[in-house]
Amino acid sequence: MKITLNGKKIKCEEEQTILQVAKKQGIKIPTLCYSERFHPKSVCRVCLVEVNGKMMPSCSTKVKERMVIDTESQRVLKARKINTELLISEHKEHLTQTKKHELCVLAKDVGVRQTRFSTIGKIHNPNEGIGIARDDNKCILCGKCIQACEMQNVNAIDFAYRSYHTKITPAFEGRIDDSVCIHCGQCILACPVNAIYEKDSIKDVEKALKNKHVFVQTAPAVRASLGEEFGLEPGTLVTGKMVSALRKLGFKEVFDTQFGADLTIMEEATELVERVKKNKNLPMITSCCPAWIKYIEHFYPELLNHVSTCKSPHEMFGAVLKNYYIENSRIKKKNAVVVSIMPCTAKKFEAQRKELNKDVDYVLTTRELARMIKNHRINFNNLKEDNFDAPLGISSGAATLFGATGGVTEAALRTAYELETGKDLEILEFNQIRGLKNVKEGNIMINGHDLTFVVVNGLHYAKELLEQIKKGECKYDFIEVMSCPGGCIGGGGQPIPTTKEIIKKRMQALYVNDENKIIRRSYENPAIKLLYKEYLGRPLSEKAEELLHTKYTKRGI
Amino acid sequence: MSSDEIGMIIDEVIKGPDGKPLLLPLLYKIQEKFGYISKNTAHEIAKKTKIPFSTIYGVITFYDMLYTEPKGKHIIRICNSPSCYLNNLVTLIKFLELLLNIKSGQTTKDKKISLEIVSCLGCCDKSPAMMINDQVYGNLNEHKIKKIISRLR
Numbered sequence: 001m002k003i004t005l006n007g008k009k010i011k012c013e014e015e016q017t018i019l020q021v022a023k024k025q026g027i028k029i030p031t032l033c034y035s036e037r038f039h040p041k042s043v044c045r046v047c048l049v050e051v052n053g054k055m056m057p058s059c060s061t062k063v064k065e066r067m068v069i070d071t072e073s074q075r076v077l078k079a080r081k082i083n084t085e086l087l088i089s090e091h092k093e094h095l096t097q098t099k100k101h102e103l104c105v106l107a108k109d110v111g112v113r114q115t116r117f118s119t120i121g122k123i124h125n126p127n128e129g130i131g132i133a134r135d136d137n138k139c140i141l142c143g144k145c146i147q148a149c150e151m152q153n154v155n156a157i158d159f160a161y162r163s164y165h166t167k168i169t170p171a172f173e174g175r176i177d178d179s180v181c182i183h184c185g186q187c188i189l190a191c192p193v194n195a196i197y198e199k200d201s202i203k204d205v206e207k208a209l210k211n212k213h214v215f216v217q218t219a220p221a222v223r224a225s226l227g228e229e230f231g232l233e234p235g236t237l238v239t240g241k242m243v244s245a246l247r248k249l250g251f252k253e254v255f256d257t258q259f260g261a262d263l264t265i266m267e268e269a270t271e272l273v274e275r276v277k278k279n280k281n282l283p284m285i286t287s288c289c290p291a292w293i294k295y296i297e298h299f300y301p302e303l304l305n306h307v308s309t310c311k312s313p314h315e316m317f318g319a320v321l322k323n324y325y326i327e328n329s330r331i332k333k334k335n336a337v338v339v340s341i342m343p344c345t346a347k348k349f350e351a352q353r354k355e356l357n358k359d360v361d362y363v364l365t366t367r368e369l370a371r372m373i374k375n376h377r378i379n380f381n382n383l384k385e386d387n388f389d390a391p392l393g394i395s396s397g398a399a400t401l402f403g404a405t406g407g408v409t410e411a412a413l414r415t416a417y418e419l420e421t422g423k424d425l426e427i428l429e430f431n432q433i434r435g436l437k438n439v440k441e442g443n444i445m446i447n448g449h450d451l452t453f454v455v456v457n458g459l460h461y462a463k464e465l466l467e468q469i470k471k472g473e474c475k476y477d478f479i480e481v482m483s484c485p486g487g488c489i490g491g492g493g494q495p496i497p498t499t500k501e502i503i504k505k506r507m508q509a510l511y512v513n514d515e516n517k518i519i520r521r522s523y524e525n526p527a528i529k530l531l532y533k534e535y536l537g538r539p540l541s542e543k544a545e546e547l548l549h550t551k552y553t554k555r556g557i
Numbered sequence: 558m559s560s561d562e563i564g565m566i567i568d569e570v571i572k573g574p575d576g577k578p579l580l581l582p583l584l585y586k587i588q589e590k591f592g593y594i595s596k597n598t599a600h601e602i603a604k605k606t607k608i609p610f611s612t613i614y615g616v617i618t619f620y621d622m623l624y625t626e627p628k629g630k631h632i633i634r635i636c637n638s639p640s641c642y643l644n645n646l647v648t649l650i651k652f653l654e655l656l657l658n659i660k661s662g663q664t665t666k667d668k669k670i671s672l673e674i675v676s677c678l679g680c681c682d683k684s685p686a687m688m689i690n691d692q693v694y695g696n697l698n699e700h701k702i703k704k705i706i707s708r709l710r
Contacts, residue, residue: 155611157611158614158615159615160614160619161618161619170610172599172614179610179611557607557610
């Protein structure tokens with residue numbers, strides 16, 4: 001097909017949008033509400049171009065034979081400016097507050113310094129939930145958060161009302177916590193104006209740092225992304241610098257959630273082997289992702305018996321720390337505070353669950369930690385590398401993989417194989433479940449049993465599996481589900497922007513980290529061995545069941 | 558508003574290509590039966606049809622003729638679109654409010670009459686226009702309104 005683009009005759013394929021064709025030709029058209037992940041809605045109108053003399057949104061208009069397109073005409077430039085100004089006028093703080101968000105970038109791009117339109121005087125109270133919060137005063141109604149929520153099959157929010165009364169809200173303008181919101185935070189990553197954000201726990205943590213003995217643990221995905229907040233390349237591992245920064249902030253002991261991950265694997269792999277032996281409650285589904293747990297509690301409560309009873313790694317860690325570790329030290333339990341640094345907003349919700357007895361007191365996201373480091377004027381890039389404290393800072397390479405989709409399965413299989421056969425697995429990498437594909441499956445022969453597994457990231461794809469289980473058609477033994485695209489490295493608490501390319505780089509960093517570790521299987525971790533020897537006995541022992549396993553609530557929609 | 562009654566109405570409504578009932582006809586029928594769509598009713602619909610609760614609320618609030626709160630026996634819908642607006646609408650609304658002793662969007666104390674300001678009724682030819690229940694009244698003036706309202710009471 002032939003079209004004319006900015007006076008140049010070019011060939012292009014059918015069924016492509018003008019935006020896609022222009023991108024291929026190296027022509028940049030500004031966008032705001034557009035995202036490759038979602039179906040274009042064309043609500044922001046900043047990607048307007050002139051098509052045969054008519055103004056059309058390039059994100060949703062498909063090319064046609066002999067189309068004449070102008071992306072830079074005076075009329076287009078003027079319309080873009082006006083539309084950007086209108087968008088800015090919706091945003092209560094105009095351009096003052098956050099320099100980083102997409103609307104500011106757009107304004108700079110199209111040459112708008114201020115808006116000549118005034119806001120309609122709408123003032124709303126922020127809708128604060130346990131994990132995430134919405135401030136409608138900043139919302140420009142682009143609808144990306146709704147699409148992100150729809151992608152997760154949750155649909156906690158939608159447009160309500162009409163015209164200038166329009167707002168985005170849970171049903172009947174209820175609180176986020178009363179809705180089916182799973183706190184995954186994908187809407188935060190999608191929002192171009194920071195109208196949705198994590199609930200801030202920095203204040204509470206700073207207060208605890210003053211007069212309590214504060215332990216901190218950091219999730220695997222954080223070390224692969226924290227550097228981005230300080231201008232480092234995506235995929236830079238900053239483990240050592242992060243540890244030094246945490247010490248400078250005043251955390252007394254700096255531990256690694258990966259220890260908790262190793263422990264999770266010991267319990268979960270044993271649970272899997274038991275279930276396969278008894279052929280009961282199969283397929284077994286992972287329980288590490290708190291957003292996923294809340295999802296299944298809401299939408300498929302009848303399948304909760306398939307979910308592993310294991311607590312998530314940071315909660316296991318909290319339980320071990322507050323019971324085992326403190327018993328052996330001079331710290332009083334009431335003085336001990338556990339803070340988790342997580343790539344996740346749902347972990348904030350998880351930490352509040354009653355059945356977990358506040359073993360973890362506060363959860364900070366990657367972004368919050370970066371803010372704290374900046375507020376304390378710590379020059380992150382010049383910090384010396386430091387190591388985690390022993391013994392709860394020792395971990396295997398398998399645990400590192402928890403941060404990426406497929407990682408839990410890979411780690412669990414390394415251990416399950418040993419548990420069943422008594423032999424070490426020879427090839428440790430399971431390449432079929434690595435990478436960013438949304439559904440990945442594989443199988444492994446263990447003692448004559450063909451163990452089949454499937455790895456899912458993004459809840460859109462989990463729904464199909466759950467329907468299969470419901471119908472009794474599911475052929476897998478083990479299912480890993482991570483709510484966020486790419487797993488925790490694409491989590492709702494991660495630095496903004498989090499795009500597919502950035503997720504890939506973070507993922508690669510974790511794989512390299514695993515390869516460089518001396519211990520690569522969870523059962524080889526000496527600290528784990530000692531913990532079982534001294535305290536827990538064996539996986540799934542009575543003590544382990546009490547501390548490391550949990551139960552779920554049927555919530556419904 | 559029992560859950561069974563709602564279930565029966567859901568069964569009656571035609572299903573869309575995804576197997577779920579068409580939402581607008583469903584909400585309309587529910588309102589026809591109960592007078593309005595309460596939060597509990599909407600929640601019940603969400604549970605039964607698997608249509609997201611937030612979407613149902615979005616649709617109810619989008620349309621002027623779907624209510625989340627009980628309304629009076631008679632509903633006056635006065636048109637707020639350009640033709641009516643230019644034909645002295647603002648004064649008429651004020652007159653109506655005074656006459657009924659309520660603000661627009663409210664219901665009289667005796668639960669008899671509700672006053673709503675709605676988008677175009679499609680009666681621009683006889684603007685300013687209003688609708689009372691299913692009946693359209695056009696070319697309104699204060700005298701005419703007074704007469705119509707007195708007949709309602």
